[in-house]
Amino acid sequence: RKEVEQDPGPFNVPEGATVAFNCTYSNSASQSFFWYRQDCRKEPKLLMSVYSSGNEDGRFTAQLNRASQYISLLIRDSKLSDSATYLCVVFETGYALNFGKGTSLLVTP
Amino acid sequence: DAGITQSPRYKITETGRQVTLMCHQTWSHSYMFWYRQDLGHGLRLIYYSAAADITDKGEVPDGYVVSRSKTENFPLTLESATRSQTSVYFCASSVPGQNTEAFFGQGTRLTVV
Numbered sequence: 001r002k003e004v005e006q007d008p009g010p011f012n013v014p015e016g017a018t019v020a021f022n023c024t025y026s027n028s029a030s031q032s033f034f035w036y037r038q039d040c041r042k043e044p045k046l047l048m049s050v051y052s053s054g055n056e057d058g059r060f061t062a063q064l065n066r067a068s069q070y071i072s073l074l075i076r077d078s079k080l081s082d083s084a085t086y087l088c089v090v091f092e093t094g095y096a097l098n099f100g101k102g103t104s105l106l107v108t109p
Numbered sequence: 110d111a112g113i114t115q116s117p118r119y120k121i122t123e124t125g126r127q128v129t130l131m132c133h134q135t136w137s138h139s140y141m142f143w144y145r146q147d148l149g150h151g152l153r154l155i156y157y158s159a160a161a162d163i164t165d166k167g168e169v170p171d172g173y174v175v176s177r178s179k180t181e182n183f184p185l186t187l188e189s190a191t192r193s194q195t196s197v198y199f200c201a202s203s204v205p206g207q208n209t210e211a212f213f214g215q216g217t218r219l220t221v222v
Binding site: 031032034041042043044045046049087091096097098099100101102 | 140151213
């Protein structure tokens, strides 16, 4: 099984700050990439897919660098409700979703 | 109710006992998965299934058995529970394809004493 690596954090940021999470993956044949969000003791939920050209959804921007095997998530204007664990996820052909261990974010007033 | 549901939500069992965790989805998704989540390890794949009667091992299958006689159900059985199997177990489902979302159940918190 190939690895998906994330900085576990925690990242403690004030409301309104911009925060960025990074993720690296080891399988160069990986085909699809995602960010999931997991609130404490709850199930993971899809935050956004990550496309090669980069994509944005409101305050969230995801980018993929296939050459460096690197994925990022940028959160602008952080809200208290953004506090959660963010999971980097890679889909590998012939396998299921491969999860990183997650990065913990705490947004403070 | 529509969606993916797991039962029980909480379970305490003794070492050596057999226990089955249930997973049911109403979308007719062909793919179903079982993950376990432990502190320091993140989500690890136990077994997955591409369709009824098709199952395959994931990263940590030892000590677990699955079956998929119907598309909507994917039970996970611990044949002889051990303390190391104390964990939170998540079931998920998805349609085939690379960029499809996986939907997770609410999880089963299992404690083996």
